[in-house]
Amino acid sequence: LEGRFLDIDLSFPLLKDREEVLLGEALMEMARNTVRHANAKTFHISYAISETELTIFVRDDGAGISPISKPNLGIRIIDNNLKELCTSYTCESDSSGTRYSLHIDTGHVENSPHI
Numbered sequence: 001l002e003g004r005f006l007d008i009d010l011s012f013p014l015l016k017d018r019e020e021v022l023l024g025e026a027l028m029e030m031a032r033n034t035v036r037h038a039n040a041k042t043f044h045i046s047y048a049i050s051e052t053e054l055t056i057f058v059r060d061d062g063a064g065i066s067p068i069s070k071p072n073l074g075i076r077i078i079d080n081n082l083k084e085l086c087t088s089y090t091c092e093s094d095s096s097g098t099r100y101s102l103h104i105d106t107g108h109v110e111n112s113p114h115i
Contacts (some may be wrong), residue, residue, distance in 0.1 A: 012047060014110035023056075023102075026081040029074045030100065032059055038062020039096065043059055049109065053087070054109055058100040065093040 015023060027045065034040045041060030071079065073076045082089045082102060089102045 014050060014104075015104075016108050016110055019104070020094075020106040021076040022081040022085040023104075026085070027058065029077045030098075033074050034060045034062055034098070038064070038098065047107070049106065050110045052106055054104040054106055056100075056104070058102070059097060060101075061097040063097075064095050065091075065098055086093075 014020070028079070031043055034043045038060055040060040043058075043060045045058050047054060065075075079112065085102070085104060085108070087103045087105050089100060092099045
């Protein structure tokens with residue numbers, strides 16, 4: 001098969017309204033950056049949930065985020081939303097792709113099976 005692929009786990013737990021908007025905007029911007037700039041073939045979102053934390057993993061196999069002196073609007077949207085939403089998050093990027101790990105307190109989850 002040729003082309004780009006989007007892989008999303010649709011059994012994702014529901015978040016509270018504000019958190020859902022913040023996460024949705026951040027994920028859309030990550031996907032947009034992947035399509036526009038990374039020349040990636042895949043964009044993958046997965047998650048794990050425990051009693052205390054929802055962890056979301058986002059990765060692509062693109063060119064990575066090039067070092068920039070001043071973050072562009074898309075990167076600022078991602079950063080601002082994740083700072084408000086997450087307990088912590090990391091972003092690693094190199095020539096094999098970009099990887100985010102988002103850590104969200106389960107207090108923001110509507111119907112967690114672990115709560």
